[in-house]
Amino acid sequence: MTLSLILILLLPLLLFLPIFLPRNKTRFYTICATLAAAPILVLYLLNLFFPSLQLQERIGNTFFVFSAFLYANRVELSQAEMVHLSCNFFYLYSYILVYILSYIVVKLLFIGQNPAIQKPISTIRKVFDALLFFVLTYGILFFFLVDIRILFPFGDGFLSPLMNMIYRIGR
């Protein structure tokens, strides 16, 4: 069992959903996922392009208590790694919270398109819809699991070089 294997097994689950779900359902989930992912992506990109802001450290330190119970007693983790983990758990909590709130709001407002009207939809449009859903769900999950993989009891597996590009353990 490795993290790469887990990620590969999860891939078809989240890839087949937008392909086989009705269009309205896919759009609904994509809207919720977009709203949930937006704040995280903004913070992530700000941290990437403006490292002087030290956003990740500030968020990690501020929200340390909300996830410290998972790894505070792990002596092998450095302070920087714990702050990094704390920041990523904050991203997770905020994604879930915003997703739930978006779900409730969009459920009240969303109607969608009449499925009885069989308008020909271009393949490019279908691929785009599926890709967007996939990126906003599996993509977010992928990055999260890679960033916190130091907590897992198994190794990285064959995707280790990619994972190290995203986050190298020990830095």
Add this chain to the structure above:
Amino acid sequence: MDGQLKFYLLAETGGWDCSAYAFAYRTTILQSDAYQVLSLNVLQAKKHLSTIAQDIVNQYENMKIEPKTLSEAFVLETKIEYLALHSFPEFYLNPLAIDPNYNSEVTSIGELMFDFKGREVPLNQIILDDTVSLEDKKELVDRKLDDFLGDMNNLVSISIQTVQKRAFAKENEKNSQELFSTLLGIFSFVVMQVIFFFMLVIDNPFYYASYYDPQPQYVTSYTVFMLPISILLFDVIYSLFHIHKARISEPFMYARRFLKRYQQQVYDDILNKKRDLYDYICGAINTKIILKDDIKDFSKLSSSYIDFKEVINVSSLKERKSYRILQALTYVFGTIAWIVLIISLSVFIISKAFGGRI
């Protein structure tokens, strides 16, 4: 009824007991051409949602072919002949409520039967008739179209009532109960993933030692592999069930969302279609051109707004074999996953508490 039976009928009115003849006549009624035709036509009429069609079906199904007197036999025979005649599509089709997949002998609105001078005649015959003024013809058509409109509006009302209930709620189940069941299922799914995730991230070297050195005498050697496999299988089945459920209920769910907000728009759309149909028929009346191949041109059953047929037939969704199979598999794999999870969690906690493999 032949002359002899009519004589017995007369005798019955005079007080004679002729019930034996009524009972014997039952077989004649059942073997009559009218009854055979009615039995066959009702199968087609059942597929149409118009009030007249459903009325004929209901009358047929509620008909008691057990005449106790000759009077009852006479009434029954007349009723069967009437229903047999009116069980043909020309008598019950509503051009505003034609199934888009309808494919039968009636191909034009001109073949539909209208009440004209005390008789039922095809519309095309009325169009070609020279004995009645154009205005009278148009008034007659308008009255009939009002009936069609009322019928279609009735379908919309039934649809609006139907969408008040959730798609997969049982007959006597409230919406809140079905919603609770659904949310419980989702909650169960999410909690399982969360517990599994926490078991991965919380440090327990004794539990995960079995990944690298599985020993048959330790329970952890089994749970550490069984748990992810059972959860993965449950995730796959749950996803398949959710996808299938979403696909089969999508027309209904869309209609539900739409009708909650745009009811008046639907009624207005049907009214506009009725006006279009009236103008179309009046054009034919003015020019004395018979109508051809247009039976589906004015249907609003599966409109740009919603598919009423899918809405009214929603109760059949949960009877589908595929739905029931996937639902059963979800329950089975979910139960197995939960049992394995509880055992694994117990072993995890115990191994962490006592600092050793179990």
